[in-house]
Amino acid sequence: SRIRVFDLAGRHERDVQLPAIGSAGGFGGRRTDRETFYSFTNFTTPGAIYRYDIATGESHLFRAPNVAFDPADYVTRQVFCTSRDGTRVPLFITHRRDLGDGPHPTILYGYGGFNISLTPGFSVANLVWLERGGVYVVANLRGGGEYGRQWHEAGMKDRKQNVFDDFISAAEYLIEQRIAAPSTLAIRGGSNGGLLVGAAMTQRPELFAAAIPAVGVMDMLRYHKFTIGWAWVSEYGSSDDAAEFANLMKYSPLHNLRAGTCYPATMVTTADHDDRVVPAHSFKFAAALQAAHTGDPPALIRIETKAGHGAGTPVSKRIDAATDELGFLTRELGRGKE
Incomplete structure (x- = not known):
């Protein structure tokens, strides 16, 4: 701020x-x-x-709350990477102050949509990752609200690819700076951010070791036919329009999985009572990924029961989900140091 x-x-x-x-x-x-x-x-x-x-x-x-760690042991800096079209994209990079030379296990998080700004905030799960020597990066992508109306509109409808380009450019920056390597880099995002992760891993699978698309919008041709999906047409466009169909088809994660491709280790997450982004998105994407994927990295799906899109989830379920995700990332990104 x-x-x-x-x-x-x-x-x-x-x-x-x-x-x-x-x-x-x-x-x-x-x-x-x-x-x-x-x-x-x-x-x-x-x-x-x-x-x-x-x-x-x-x-x-x-x-200030009493906590069992010293915030001074950690550092956050803001840097800028350059996207495909020359746009400067800001990143927040956080890690232990005493972290040595990289590459390190790194989580790259993004959203990039609906005029929502990603600002610094505290998360116990992220702190656990940092305590173990990981790096946590938040990318402020186009489509968000960080720089006003034009920044948001630059990531809408037929300009949605800008968001994915920004995210991929952030990953390339982290690799170029030896903060991460393709074998130690994971991407994560939820809801619209799940779409972001799905698009990034299908467009550049070789760039990432692991991916967690959480409650993501994966079927961009039919999303508007389920529950509240019709309300997102102003953001994404609709496949009922011929021109917009062609644009959606270019990046829809479900429709851009290619048979015989080695994708990153993936944990798709969803919930059986999610009425915002219906779990069918994740079910179909996980099934198609398992059919197309070759190689050793696992392609998993985690289905939370008696839960929805995230809001109101009890602490016990949040702890279980964070444990599964951190365990998955620790295992998969640890392979990069073997």
């Missing part, structure tokens, strides 16, 4: 100096208040509360 302070006439007074790269929110209060409070979090900092002195512009820690 970047927080700017203006007076009532609209003149810029100062920027709030945040503790580190991260996400801030709050700053509520009355006009006469001499102080206000804001929350701050990032990839290695659970939500903390800071007191902000309006007169001096200084921030001081007010409340």
Whole structure:
């Protein structure tokens, strides 16, 4: 986040100096208040509360949770890679401060759609990955809301390939910088991000060691015929339109699996009561992947029972899912160091 302070006439007074790269929110209060409070979090900092002195512009820690690790042991930096058409795409890269030379086991995460911005936030599962010497990377792709309306529209409909190009370029950057290697790089995304992972692994299977497309939209020719899918036509287009059919066919993960291809080790995940992205997407993709795939890497599907698209999932099920995914990634990316 970047927080700017203006007076009532609209003149810029100062920027709030945040503790580190991260996400801030709050700053509520009355006009006469001499102080206000804001929350701050990032990839290695659970939500903390800071007191902000309006007169001096200084921030001081007010409340922070007691945790069994030191956030100072980790570092996050923002870098930019160059996409296929020359667009600069930002990445957040987080790892242990004492991490040595690479390549390292790395998770590349993305979404790239529906005007949704990916901002730094804390996750226990991601911290476990970092503690074990892994690298966690978030790519802010076109289609998201990070840079406003034009950034979103650059990843919609017939421009959706830009999103996949951005993600693939991020992977290539990590490999070029020796942060990761094709044998140590995994990709993950959920929902629209599951589509992203499915498209990336079918377009560039040799680039990744593992993939986790979670509750993904995999059948782009029929997605609008199931539950709420019709509401996404403004984002993706519809196969009922001849021109849009041709574009969707080019990247639909289900329809771009090629027989005799060695794909990355894959764990497709879904839930039996998902009425947002119906599990048929994952069922069909997993079956088609298993039929087309050659080589040793496994092609698996994990089906959560009595669960939906993710919201409201109890902690016990979240722990089980994170355990399975981290175990899968540790096993598959560990092969790159054998």
